[in-house]
Amino acid sequence: MGRDHKFQVVHSVTLFAEYLREGRLKLDKSVFAEERCTYQDPCNVSRNGGCGKDAREIIGYLCEDFVEMEPYGDYNFCCGGGGGAIPMAGPFRERRLRSGKVKAEQIRATGASICITPCHNCYDQIRDLNKEYELGIKVLSFKEMFEEALIIPEELKAQEEDEDEE
Amino acid sequence: MAEVTALDPKKFKEAVKDKSNARLKMWLEICAHCGLCADTCHFYLANDKDPEMIPAVKGRKVLEALRKKDKIDEEFLEDFYWTIYGECTMCRRCTMFCPFGIDIATITSTGRGLCVSQGKVPENLKKTIASYYEHGNQMEITQEEWIDTLQWMEEELQEELPGATIPIDKKGAKVLYTVNAREPKFYPMDISQVARVFYLAGEDWTMSSKGWDDTNLAMFAGDLKAAAYISQLVRDAAEELEVRRVAITE
Amino acid sequence: MSLYELLRGPLLWLAFGVFIGGMVVRIILFFTLSTKKDKPIYRFFSWKWLWLSIFHWIVPLNQTAKKNPITTTVGFLFHICLLVTPLFLLAHGVLWYESWDISWWSLPESTADYMTLIIIGCGIFLALRRIFLPYVRVVTTAADYLLLGVTLAPFVTGYLAYHQYFDYNTVLLLHMFFGELMLVVIPFTKLSHFLMFFFSRAVTGMEFGRRRAPSW
Numbered sequence: 307m308g309r310d311h312k313f314q315v316v317h318s319v320t321l322f323a324e325y326l327r328e329g330r331l332k333l334d335k336s337v338f339a340e341e342r343c344t345y346q347d348p349c350n351v352s353r354n355g356g357c358g359k360d361a362r363e364i365i366g367y368l369c370e371d372f373v374e375m376e377p378y379g380d381y382n383f384c385c386g387g388g389g390g391a392i393p394m395a396g397p398f399r400e401r402r403l404r405s406g407k408v409k410a411e412q413i414r415a416t417g418a419s420i421c422i423t424p425c426h427n428c429y430d431q432i433r434d435l436n437k438e439y440e441l442g443i444k445v446l447s448f449k450e451m452f453e454e455a456l457i458i459p460e461e462l463k464a465q466e467e468d469e470d471e472e
Numbered sequence: 473m474a475e476v477t478a479l480d481p482k483k484f485k486e487a488v489k490d491k492s493n494a495r496l497k498m499w500l501e502i503c504a505h506c507g508l509c510a511d512t513c514h515f516y517l518a519n520d521k522d523p524e525m526i527p528a529v530k531g532r533k534v535l536e537a538l539r540k541k542d543k544i545d546e547e548f549l550e551d552f553y554w555t556i557y558g559e560c561t562m563c564r565r566c567t568m569f570c571p572f573g574i575d576i577a578t579i580t581s582t583g584r585g586l587c588v589s590q591g592k593v594p595e596n597l598k599k600t601i602a603s604y605y606e607h608g609n610q611m612e613i614t615q616e617e618w619i620d621t622l623q624w625m626e627e628e629l630q631e632e633l634p635g636a637t638i639p640i641d642k643k644g645a646k647v648l649y650t651v652n653a654r655e656p657k658f659y660p661m662d663i664s665q666v667a668r669v670f671y672l673a674g675e676d677w678t679m680s681s682k683g684w685d686d687t688n689l690a691m692f693a694g695d696l697k698a699a700a701y702i703s704q705l706v707r708d709a710a711e712e713l714e715v716r717r718v719a720i721t722e
Numbered sequence: 723m724s725l726y727e728l729l730r731g732p733l734l735w736l737a738f739g740v741f742i743g744g745m746v747v748r749i750i751l752f753f754t755l756s757t758k759k760d761k762p763i764y765r766f767f768s769w770k771w772l773w774l775s776i777f778h779w780i781v782p783l784n785q786t787a788k789k790n791p792i793t794t795t796v797g798f799l800f801h802i803c804l805l806v807t808p809l810f811l812l813a814h815g816v817l818w819y820e821s822w823d824i825s826w827w828s829l830p831e832s833t834a835d836y837m838t839l840i841i842i843g844c845g846i847f848l849a850l851r852r853i854f855l856p857y858v859r860v861v862t863t864a865a866d867y868l869l870l871g872v873t874l875a876p877f878v879t880g881y882l883a884y885h886q887y888f889d890y891n892t893v894l895l896l897h898m899f900f901g902e903l904m905l906v907v908i909p910f911t912k913l914s915h916f917l918m919f920f921f922s923r924a925v926t927g928m929e930f931g932r933r934r935a936p937s938w
């Protein structure tokens with residue numbers, strides 16, 4: 307991403323991947339072991355953000371059964387919710403849902419039960435597609451998955467009253 | 473709905489002149505009309521291969537608009553509006569497949585800019601732009617509401633992780649975390665979730681009390697002046713807090 | 723001055739002049755306008771992405787080639803023959819030698835003949851695509867057919883002249899006329915892509931490159 311200011315702009319996905327790589331975060335892979343996951347490349351994160359690799363690195367720590375969409379990565383299709391399509395709402399909603407058919411079919415073809423996506427536009431769009439095209443999946447962001455899978459060191463956890471005495 | 477606004481041919485002509493850059497002119501002229509971009513666009517594929525949906529048609533319409541200048545008419549503009557806002561998400565997939573690398577997303581963005589000159593912008597986008605100007609975010613969230621949300625999320629988080637915090641305006645932090653304003657509005661838990669990640673990773677991070685919305689819908693609306701203003705908000709926050717990195721939400 | 727002399731002399735000069743001058747002006751205009759209005763090109767300038775972007779399309783190493791092997795093959799054959807045949811045709815070489823005393827390698831005549839047929843065949847394929855594929859038809863304008871005609875005409879007439887079908891002299895004059903016409907229209911039409919291709923690929927390559935994505 308851009309580097310033309312005094313600060314550097316990074317996507318959370320890149321940060322999360324860094325934390326995992328450096329061992330600052332630990333994930334329990336068994337949490338999602340029963341699920342088949344797929345990943346939606348948001349246009350602004352993969353093709354236009356260069357973070358596709360980072361996302362897959364995170365997935366490597368998170369999912370046992372991961373299936374790519376076809377096509378994937380930089381060549382993945384737009385979910386149909388980009389370019390301001392979600393907030394345009396109103397009469398644009400119907401067009402948006404229709405254009406999401408491609409994404410819905412891609413997801414269905416993976417047989418996944420979870421579709422991960424690190425973008426709010428994709429997230430909202432795919433949730434709508436899930437209903438519209440009856441995909442029967444869960445749509446999750448990385449941080450939502452982390453909420454369940456992060457391993458929390460005992461000493462950081464809130465202590466139960468009676469254990470406090472120890 | 474798009475309001476019916478009076479045409480302003482003079483402004484349209486000015487916008488045409490303003491937006492005609494070297495790349496755009498080149499692209500619109502050399503497009504070979506080969507149709508190789510057709511089945512790379514999800515609009516075309518999802519609409520039963522309606523040829524009117526292929527990327528090159530969006531280029532053609534923008535070219536027509538540029539040529540019309542002050543001869544712009546209501547009927548053309550109406551059709552143009554629906555195509556340019558409703559049939560391209562500016563995802564740039566087609567560009568990867570075009571032999572010339574013609575960037576339809578940029579062309580669409582220009583087309584939207586032309587619509588802006590006529591005040592023809594989807595109502596909801598207009599509202600968000602006004603909100604950026606007034607509140608610094610797209611969702612009309614006031615600063616108090618924002619801080620309240622952060623504090624509420626911090627409390628939620630502390631029930632589980634007593635040491636975790638959501639630092640606000642911490643000068644010199646390594647990372648300034650920005651969100652999509654839909655999060656505090658519809659998914660506040662997102663914020664505690666990310667705070668949890670930062671806490672466990674031992675990150676030195678902060679959020680800003682102003683300039684915290686990293687979306688820029690003016691860009692998608694085609695309103696470049698507003699877009700520049702909006703991106704300046706986060707930039708100002710980053711510079712004021714002297715952070716090294718600005719992280720964009722998932 | 724006979725019509726032949728006219729086409730062989732002043733008009734040929736004129737055609738080359740308009741062609742070269744026109745393209746030079748195109749490039750100057752591109753640079754003057756882009757330095758004012760296309761700042762990203764210069765801000766994110768990168769030789770690496772420029773060459774990578776051009777390279778992957780000047781040889782068929784891209785997704786489109788994979789996805790449309792037939793159209794790609796036809797397209798490549800068409801363009802290669804289109805460039806090579808007129809430059810290395812023996813008959814053209816003789817003309818250069820007569821006028822300027824310069825000469826270079828030339829194609830065997832039968833090869834040039836086949837290549838001309840390939841151009842015409844590919845041209846017909848491209849026209850049929852325009853007529854029968856709805857997604858090509860939708861962006862096709864009269865100018866597209868005209869330009870295809872203008873591009874093919876020198877080759878069709880050249881072929882006829884070589885084989886001396888019809889009246890040789892008339893066909894030859896037509897051949898010269900169409901050849902010059904093609905040169906003249908290049909700078910003003912989409913045919914300018916023969917050069918602008920490199921500019922367009924370069925700017926897109928760099929734009930994708932700065933986002934670490936391939937544009938091929």
Ligand code: SF4
Nearest residue numbers: 513560561563564566
């Ligand atoms: S940029 Fe627009 S035209 Fe191109 S593939 Fe995406 S939606 Fe289609």
Ligand code: SF4
Nearest residue numbers: 503504506507509570
């Ligand atoms: S945009 Fe590119 S792929 Fe599409 S018709 Fe034009 S030249 Fe062909």
